[in-house]
Amino acid sequence: MKEPYVYILASQPYGTLYIGVTSDLLARLMQHRTDALPGFTRQYGVHMLVRYEPCDTMEQAIGREKQLKRWHRQWKINLIESENTHWADLAVGLGLPPLSQAVPRDGC
Template identity: 65%
Template sequence: MKSERQPCVYILASKPRGTLYIGVTSDLIKRLYQHREGITGGFTSEYQVHRLVRYEMFGDMEQAILREKQIKRWHRQWKIGLIESENPDWHDLAVGLGFDPLAPSGWHDGP
Protein backbone atom coordinates (compact mmCIF):
# COMPACT_ATOMS: atom_id res chain seq x y z
CA MET A 1 0.00 0.00 0.00
CA LYS A 2 1.38 3.35 -1.01
CA SER A 3 1.00 6.03 1.63
CA GLU A 4 -0.14 9.40 0.31
CA ARG A 5 0.29 12.30 2.71
CA GLN A 6 -2.56 14.69 2.07
CA PRO A 7 -5.04 16.29 4.49
CA CYS A 8 -8.24 14.32 4.58
CA VAL A 9 -11.55 14.11 6.46
CA TYR A 10 -12.90 10.59 6.69
CA ILE A 11 -15.99 8.82 7.99
CA LEU A 12 -15.91 5.28 9.34
CA ALA A 13 -18.99 3.16 10.05
CA SER A 14 -19.67 -0.01 12.01
CA LYS A 15 -22.34 -1.06 9.46
CA PRO A 16 -24.77 0.70 7.09
CA ARG A 17 -26.47 3.45 9.11
CA GLY A 18 -24.60 2.19 12.17
CA THR A 19 -22.18 3.90 14.51
CA LEU A 20 -20.20 6.66 12.78
CA TYR A 21 -16.78 8.13 13.45
CA ILE A 22 -15.49 11.31 11.80
CA GLY A 23 -11.78 12.01 11.79
CA VAL A 24 -9.08 14.08 10.12
CA THR A 25 -5.58 12.98 9.12
CA SER A 26 -2.67 13.92 6.89
CA ASP A 27 -2.10 10.25 5.98
CA LEU A 28 -5.32 8.35 5.27
CA ILE A 29 -3.67 5.01 4.47
CA LYS A 30 -1.66 4.99 7.70
CA ARG A 31 -4.66 6.07 9.75
CA LEU A 32 -6.93 3.40 8.26
CA TYR A 33 -4.31 0.78 9.05
CA GLN A 34 -4.19 2.01 12.66
CA HIS A 35 -7.99 1.85 13.00
CA ARG A 36 -8.23 -1.60 11.43
CA GLU A 37 -5.46 -3.05 13.58
CA GLY A 38 -6.89 -1.56 16.76
CA ILE A 39 -3.77 0.53 17.32
CA THR A 40 -5.84 3.65 17.96
CA GLY A 41 -7.86 2.03 20.75
CA GLY A 42 -10.75 4.06 22.10
CA PHE A 43 -14.08 4.58 20.40
CA THR A 44 -13.40 2.94 17.03
CA SER A 45 -11.97 -0.19 18.64
CA GLU A 46 -14.69 -0.45 21.29
CA TYR A 47 -17.54 -0.12 18.78
CA GLN A 48 -15.85 -1.87 15.82
CA VAL A 49 -16.06 1.22 13.62
CA HIS A 50 -13.54 0.31 10.92
CA ARG A 51 -15.19 0.60 7.50
CA LEU A 52 -14.35 3.66 5.41
CA VAL A 53 -17.61 4.96 3.94
CA ARG A 54 -16.54 8.48 2.88
CA TYR A 55 -13.45 10.61 2.60
CA GLU A 56 -12.66 14.09 1.28
CA MET A 57 -9.17 15.29 0.37
CA PHE A 58 -8.00 18.87 1.00
CA GLY A 59 -5.15 21.12 -0.06
CA ASP A 60 -4.17 22.00 3.50
CA MET A 61 -4.80 20.76 7.02
CA GLU A 62 -6.60 23.93 8.11
CA GLN A 63 -9.34 23.34 5.51
CA ALA A 64 -9.61 19.69 6.52
CA ILE A 65 -9.97 20.53 10.23
CA LEU A 66 -12.66 23.12 9.48
CA ARG A 67 -14.60 20.55 7.42
CA GLU A 68 -14.25 17.90 10.14
CA LYS A 69 -15.64 20.31 12.74
CA GLN A 70 -18.49 21.27 10.39
CA ILE A 71 -19.54 17.66 9.79
CA LYS A 72 -19.26 16.77 13.48
CA ARG A 73 -21.78 19.54 14.27
CA TRP A 74 -24.32 18.16 11.79
CA HIS A 75 -27.37 16.14 12.73
CA ARG A 76 -26.92 12.41 12.27
CA GLN A 77 -29.36 12.30 9.33
CA TRP A 78 -27.31 14.93 7.46
CA LYS A 79 -24.18 12.80 7.95
CA ILE A 80 -26.02 9.74 6.60
CA GLY A 81 -27.21 11.81 3.63
CA LEU A 82 -23.65 12.95 2.94
CA ILE A 83 -22.40 9.35 2.93
CA GLU A 84 -25.27 8.08 0.79
CA SER A 85 -24.90 10.90 -1.75
CA GLU A 86 -21.78 9.15 -3.10
CA ASN A 87 -21.86 5.73 -1.43
CA PRO A 88 -25.54 4.68 -1.26
CA ASP A 89 -24.70 1.03 -0.52
CA TRP A 90 -22.17 1.85 2.21
CA HIS A 91 -19.32 -0.03 0.51
CA ASP A 92 -15.99 -0.15 2.33
CA LEU A 93 -13.99 2.36 0.28
CA ALA A 94 -10.72 1.20 1.87
CA VAL A 95 -10.78 -1.86 -0.39
CA GLY A 96 -10.30 0.48 -3.37
CA LEU A 97 -7.29 1.97 -1.56
CA GLY A 98 -5.55 -1.40 -1.33
CA PHE A 99 -6.92 -2.84 1.92
CA ASP A 100 -8.28 -6.37 2.23
CA PRO A 101 -12.04 -6.62 2.83
CA LEU A 102 -12.94 -6.89 6.51
CA ALA A 103 -14.72 -9.92 7.92
CA PRO A 104 -18.51 -9.44 7.77
CA SER A 105 -19.22 -9.36 11.56
CA GLY A 106 -22.82 -8.27 11.09
CA TRP A 107 -22.08 -6.12 8.05
CA HIS A 108 -24.51 -6.49 5.16
CA ASP A 109 -24.45 -4.66 1.84
CA GLY A 110 -27.68 -2.72 1.59
CA PRO A 111 -30.73 -2.75 3.87
Protein backbone atom coordinates (compact mmCIF):
# COMPACT_ATOMS: atom_id res chain seq x y z
CA MET A 1 0.00 0.00 0.00
CA LYS A 2 2.85 2.38 -0.89
CA GLU A 3 1.12 5.55 -2.00
CA PRO A 4 0.44 8.89 -0.31
CA TYR A 5 -2.45 8.96 2.14
CA VAL A 6 -3.92 11.41 4.59
CA TYR A 7 -5.68 9.67 7.47
CA ILE A 8 -7.67 10.37 10.61
CA LEU A 9 -7.38 8.32 13.80
CA ALA A 10 -9.69 8.50 16.82
CA SER A 11 -9.36 7.32 20.39
CA GLN A 12 -13.04 6.29 20.31
CA PRO A 13 -16.17 7.55 18.56
CA TYR A 14 -16.25 11.34 19.03
CA GLY A 15 -13.00 11.11 20.99
CA THR A 16 -9.59 12.61 20.45
CA LEU A 17 -8.68 12.95 16.77
CA TYR A 18 -5.31 12.79 15.03
CA ILE A 19 -4.64 13.68 11.39
CA GLY A 20 -1.54 12.34 9.68
CA VAL A 21 0.06 11.69 6.32
CA THR A 22 2.11 8.73 5.13
CA SER A 23 3.36 6.92 2.05
CA ASP A 24 2.82 3.48 3.64
CA LEU A 25 -0.55 3.39 5.38
CA LEU A 26 -0.38 -0.16 6.77
CA ALA A 27 3.08 0.27 8.25
CA ARG A 28 2.15 3.62 9.78
CA LEU A 29 -1.04 2.20 11.27
CA MET A 30 0.94 -0.61 12.89
CA GLN A 31 3.28 1.97 14.41
CA HIS A 32 0.31 3.81 15.89
CA ARG A 33 -1.52 0.67 17.03
CA THR A 34 1.51 -0.78 18.81
CA ASP A 35 2.71 2.56 20.23
CA ALA A 36 6.04 1.99 18.51
CA LEU A 37 6.80 5.71 18.47
CA PRO A 38 6.45 8.25 21.27
CA GLY A 39 4.08 11.13 20.70
CA PHE A 40 0.49 12.28 20.60
CA THR A 41 -1.17 9.03 19.54
CA ARG A 42 0.59 7.03 22.24
CA GLN A 43 -0.07 9.64 24.92
CA TYR A 44 -3.78 9.88 24.16
CA GLY A 45 -4.50 6.32 22.99
CA VAL A 46 -5.48 7.37 19.47
CA HIS A 47 -5.35 4.16 17.41
CA MET A 48 -8.63 3.65 15.53
CA LEU A 49 -8.56 4.46 11.79
CA VAL A 50 -11.80 6.29 11.03
CA ARG A 51 -10.97 7.85 7.63
CA TYR A 52 -8.28 7.75 4.98
CA GLU A 53 -7.89 9.34 1.59
CA PRO A 54 -5.43 8.30 -1.14
CA CYS A 55 -3.66 11.18 -2.87
CA ASP A 56 -1.84 11.43 -6.18
CA THR A 57 1.34 12.93 -4.70
CA MET A 58 2.90 13.39 -1.29
CA GLU A 59 2.65 17.16 -1.77
CA GLN A 60 -1.12 16.80 -2.31
CA ALA A 61 -1.39 14.62 0.83
CA ILE A 62 0.53 17.15 2.92
CA GLY A 63 -1.65 19.97 1.60
CA ARG A 64 -4.80 18.04 2.48
CA GLU A 65 -3.44 17.24 5.94
CA LYS A 66 -2.77 20.93 6.59
CA GLN A 67 -6.24 21.82 5.32
CA LEU A 68 -7.95 19.28 7.60
CA LYS A 69 -5.92 20.37 10.62
CA ARG A 70 -7.26 23.92 10.16
CA TRP A 71 -10.88 22.72 10.10
CA HIS A 72 -13.23 23.07 13.06
CA ARG A 73 -13.73 19.87 15.01
CA GLN A 74 -17.36 19.53 13.90
CA TRP A 75 -16.31 19.72 10.24
CA LYS A 76 -13.88 16.84 10.86
CA ILE A 77 -16.62 14.82 12.55
CA ASN A 78 -18.96 15.52 9.64
CA LEU A 79 -16.27 14.38 7.19
CA ILE A 80 -15.71 11.13 9.12
CA GLU A 81 -19.44 10.44 9.36
CA SER A 82 -20.02 11.15 5.67
CA GLU A 83 -18.58 7.70 4.92
CA ASN A 84 -18.16 6.04 8.33
CA THR A 85 -21.37 6.73 10.26
CA HIS A 86 -20.65 4.17 12.98
CA TRP A 87 -17.00 5.15 13.49
CA ALA A 88 -15.85 1.65 12.55
CA ASP A 89 -12.14 0.87 12.69
CA LEU A 90 -11.33 0.87 8.97
CA ALA A 91 -7.94 -0.73 9.55
CA VAL A 92 -9.65 -4.11 10.00
CA GLY A 93 -10.92 -3.88 6.42
CA LEU A 94 -7.33 -3.27 5.30
CA GLY A 95 -6.21 -6.55 6.89
CA LEU A 96 -5.06 -5.44 10.34
CA PRO A 97 -6.38 -7.21 13.43
CA PRO A 98 -9.01 -5.51 15.60
CA LEU A 99 -7.50 -3.25 18.24
CA SER A 100 -8.39 -5.75 20.98
CA GLN A 101 -6.02 -8.19 19.26
CA ALA A 102 -3.23 -5.72 18.46
CA VAL A 103 0.22 -6.24 19.91
CA PRO A 104 0.10 -5.32 23.63
CA ARG A 105 1.80 -2.13 24.80
CA ASP A 106 4.61 -2.16 27.36
CA GLY A 107 4.89 -5.94 27.22
CA CYS A 108 1.52 -6.50 28.94
